[in-house]
Amino acid sequence: MSAPISLLDREQYQRDGFLLRKSLFDAQEIDLLRRSAREDKQLDDHAFGRADGEGGTVRLSLWNHPGQGIYGAFARCHRMVDTAEQLLDDEPYHYHSKMIMKDARVGGAWAWHQDYGYWYANGVLTPNLVSAFIAVDPATRENGCLQVIRGSHHCGRVHHQLTGDQAGADVERVGEILKRMELIYVEMDPGDVLFFHSNLLHRSDQNKSADPRWSMICCYNAKSNDPYKDSHHPRYTPIDRLQDSAIKQIGIKRFDADTAEAAFLDPNHDASAKSLRDE
Known part of the structure; x- marks a missing residue:
């Protein structure tokens, strides 16, 4: 379990636009997430591609509501939500999550972008959103790790235009x-x-290595930043936070039996996410 972030951590985030928390999840937790994602046919069927303009394609699955399964356990656990709350200085809610699948030798690049460059059009008035990038596999320069420009969030929202299928x-x-x-x-x-x-400029290279680079990204918006109009991502919806121990409990159960809780999408809540590939 990880302690709350310090005042120095918050100051670093405000200065640099990012904060790296090492080993926030232990080996068993991340192994359960990796195995769940690799073996999840629904996750794979739900995936879609985005051409990078360089001859490669990024494959990802995206969903709006965290759900009751292992993906939701990561997005809703105190380690994640409490950190987001401290960085946003407000109650966070789950804006959406996604699994980025940079497969060995074929995983595409992401162009330089800001997340708020996309979300501005959704009626979100300020950039007080935070993304939490969970390394499922090792992320290295060779397999296309994330690149960021330190302090670039201070530049404000930059104009975005299409590069391949990406803005x-x-x-x-x-x-x-x-x-x-x-x-x-x-x-x-x-x-x-x-x-x-959400205004930090970031990108990644194609994965031309022999090793996959999968990652799960959970995005949180501040309650006070509730969008003024409906879009394909949700407006303020309270998070039912989970104890950190729930990750292993739910993850182990995922492989003990084929239960409804193990499904990638909950059809009662996540039907809207099925259309996100078309946005």
Whole structure:
């Protein structure tokens, strides 16, 4: 279990736009998540691709509501939600989650972008959102780890335009930002979590290595930042937080029996997520 973040951690997040929490999840927890994702036919069937404009395709699955299974246990556990609450300085709610599947040798790149560059159009008035990037596999420079520009969230929202199937930040402006701010390759071990601001510029290279680089990203919005209009992502919905121990309890149960709780999507809550591939 991980202690609450410190004042210095919060100051670093505000200054740099990101905070890396090493080993937030232990080996057994992350093994349960990895095995669940790899063996989950519904997750695989739900996946769709985004061309990167460089000849590669990023494959991902995306859903709105955390659910009762192991993915929801990660998104709803105190370690994640409490950290998001401290960084947002407000009650967080689950905006959506996704599994990024950078498969060995074929996983595509992500262009430079800001998450708020996408979410602005959803009626979200301020960039007070945070994403939590969970390393399911080792993330290295060789297999396309996340790259961030330290402090770039202070630049405000940058204009985005299509690059392949992805909306990328204005290339000229990003080039000028890189002349003044530091590029960081965020190499991570399984179980590490990178929390980052919605205006932080980030990207990743194609995975041309022999090793997969899967990651799960949970996105949280602040209650006070509730969108002013409906969109394909939810408005404020309280999170039913779980004890951290629930991850192993639910994860082990996932393989003990084929229960409804093990399903990737709960049809009573997540039917809307099935259309997200078309957004």
